[in-house]
Amino acid sequence: MSPVARLKSERAPILMWTRPEGVESAALDQLRAIASLPYIHHHVAAMPDVHLGKGATVGSVVAMRDAVSPAAVGVDIGCGMAALRTNLTASDLPDDLGEVRSAIEAAIPVGHRHHTTISTRVRRQDDLWDAFSRLHPKASGLLGRAMGQLGTLGSGNHFIELCLDADDAVWMMLHSGSRNIGKSLADIHIGIAKGLTHNVGLPDRDLAVFLAGTPEMATYRNDLRWAQDYARRNRETMLALFAGALRRFFPALRVPCPPAEGPHAGDAAFANVNCHHNYVAEEHHYGADVLVTRKGAISARSGEYGIIPGSMGTGSFLVRGLGNQEAFESAPHGAGRKMSRTKARKTFTVDDLKAQTAGVECRTDPGVLDEIPGAYKDIDEVIGYSGDLVEVVARLRAVLCVKG
Incomplete structure (x- = not known):
């Protein structure tokens, strides 16, 4: 198993699972800047959907020893995908899904909207809200907004879809992250990192890092873990609201319970997937314990399920990881934009x-x-370049799509 291309940089190579000529030059420059950081471990991996990002390249997987760059995570901390296979089939759906879409949009605030009433489900997540008090002091005034946005979609490329697989089983799927609180925390810490003296000589100040053993790193890691947890719960809350909206039309709807964590979790994991694609994880690669940032990439350990969505209405893929070591056991997070x-x-x-x-x-x-x-890029082409990263388990065809 090997990448499509290998690029040189001043310090570490860049392994790409796509052809460099298909990637904009500014994104290649961003990758070279990342690979030139003194904290990089072994190499930088670029996924098939790689494209220019703010601060750091979308579709990049970066392993660092004793350091982490908040820009290499992105401002939507914990953004990711969730999908549930229901007991419904295509024959249960009406020919016109307009009323169903309206019900979903009424149940789940989209765009800049939020919940005007905080539900019991949200209030009862005491551990999440108790931990909020230990976030960076600059976030202290955002608790009310964070509670109101738990269970909301947002805008941009976030979406909610009703899909069919090859057997005509109905799937619920959505894409969202940590909303305004995640962005606020990211902006706070990116600003702090840029002001640290050890980052003064970096080729790109947007790639400023925190160093292990410092109070700044400890505070960032605490806030990062909280935001990643918030993002996962945001998707779980939306799935519950999504299911509630569907039951108005399909009273017999049933969805699976959350599966056991990790790869090899069996059929329950196949039917219920919730994965980040903007996050940090502690992992071991090439003989060292490292902090791996995936910005626009999913974990694809051997046997681990993930979701690679296409663009609006073009279909998505449920995949199982192959544990490719050169890719730091990662895979692409979607089709990836090809134009602004x-x-x-x-x-x-x-x-x-x-x-x-x-x-x-x-x-x-x-x-x-x-x-x-x-x-967006052609999702089939992205999957084609991912043949040594994941195996396709199911292709999902959208029949309904909600956008912010």
């Missing part, structure tokens, strides 16, 4: 959006034009 939102709005029309999402119950107004499938 501004360029997408200038390139495509609403008629294009309607044509490219035909057969999917979804918004087709100018507000989501920048999420048109044509603005």
Whole structure:
């Protein structure tokens, strides 16, 4: 098993699971800047959906010894995917899913909206809210907003979908992260890192790092763990609200319970997946204990289930990891953008959006034009480059899509 290409940098090589000529030059420059950091362990891995990101490249997997760069995690800490296989089949669905979409949008706030009433389910997560008091002091005034946004979708590329697999089983799937509180914590710590003296000589100050054994690192790791936990619970809360909305139309709906953690968790894990793709993990690679940041990448240990979504309405893949060591046991997080939102709005029309999402119950107004499938890379090509990273377990075809 080997990557498609190997690039040189001043310090460590970059192993790519795509062809460099298909990646914008600015993203390649970002990868070289990351690989030149003195804390890099062995190499940097670039996934098939790699593209330019803010601060650090989306689709990058970075292992560091005794250091971590908050920009290499991203500002949506803990962003990721969740999917549940239900007991429904395609024959249970009505021909017109418009009312179902409206019910989901009414149950789960999208865009900049939030819950105006804090539910008992949210209030009872005492461990999460008790730990909030131990976050960085600059976040102290955000508790109310964080509680109101638990169980909300957000905007941009976040989505909720109702999908069918090859056997016509109905799946619930969604993509979201830690909302405003995650971004706020990331911005706080990126700002702190940039001001530390050991980062003054870095080739790119956006890649400023925290060092092990320092109070700044300890505070960041504490806040990072909390935000990752919040993001996972946000997806779990939305799935519960999603199921509640569906039961108005399908009273017999049943969904699986959460599976055991880790790979090899059996069929329950296959039917219930919840995975981060912007996060930090403590792992062991190439003879060393390291901090691995995945920004736009999922963990793909041998036997571990994950989700690689396509763009709006183009289909997604449930996959099982192959444990590729050169990729730090990782895989891509989705199709990845091939053009900016501004360029997408200038390139495509609403008629294009309607044509490219035909057969999917979804918004087709100018507000989501920048999420048109044509603005993203071909998901089948991304999966093709991932052949030594994951094996495909199921392809999911969207029949309903909710966007922020």
